[in-house]
Amino acid sequence: MEKRLQKTLIRIVDDDTSFSGALKFLLETDGWCVECYSGGRDFLVGDSPSVLGCVILDVAMPGMSGLEVLEEMRSRGYATPVIFLTGHGDLDMAVQAMKDGAVDFIQKPLNESRLLEAVAKAVKWDESHRGWTIESTDEIKRFETLTNREKQVIRLVASGLINKEIAERLSLSERTVEVHRQNASRKLKLQSVSDITRLLSHIDEKN
Incomplete structure (x- = not known):
């Protein structure tokens, strides 16, 4: 179903x-x-x-x-x-x-x-x-503060890839991916993959 x-x-x-x-x-x-x-x-x-x-x-x-x-x-x-x-x-x-x-x-x-x-x-x-909350709107604003590379990394995180796989996909070192991931999570104030996935889903719906 x-x-x-x-x-x-x-x-x-x-x-x-x-x-x-x-x-x-x-x-x-x-x-x-x-x-x-x-x-x-x-x-x-x-x-x-x-x-x-x-x-x-x-x-x-x-x-x-x-x-x-x-x-x-x-x-x-x-x-x-x-x-x-x-x-x-x-x-x-x-x-x-x-x-x-x-x-x-x-x-x-x-x-x-x-x-x-x-x-x-x-x-x-x-x-x-509740519906679409102010908190969610703030999350979108925070997403826009990410660099293009941070956005790339966090989208691949949301798709289920681990740091090593993301590094291979983007031709980066695993350590560099880890830094971009940490920076993106800090800026978004989101740690769990499910929260990040939810945010990206809302963003994609609006675009």
Whole structure:
């Protein structure tokens, strides 16, 4: 099935990898792009909050609970909507989650149709409330400060090439490529390949 929106991402945060794998399959079958994280800290470090979508967040996880993850997201200003999942939830926990800003609270075992409906509503909310942000416009302005060589390098990074392959493609030393890549990332204030790819996609759409 064709992906619904290439720049929309559903994040699953659950320490039960077999469950998250099955949920990923369900969502991808429904046309969504999906990323899985085995814990709250991995999610907070690895996610790109500027990418539209939603977070499906397990409440009971070791190390950092779902409610603690949501609290940290809000303290960082993450606007991504959250759907809570739990096999241990009760009414008080659901009320607290909704007070903290969750858009839905669903108990395991899942009702698949309800979950898919909740995801669609959460993504629609995110698209209507965030869309193209000032932050993204600032990123485009920062991209224009790159030299032509830095733009070449960062586009090849976004295409999935490693430094050695980029060096061969551009007839440069690997060290020179590394310097251009570091300079471009510093100017863009973007480190992850997914964030860089998202930015270049927006730029190419506007041109």
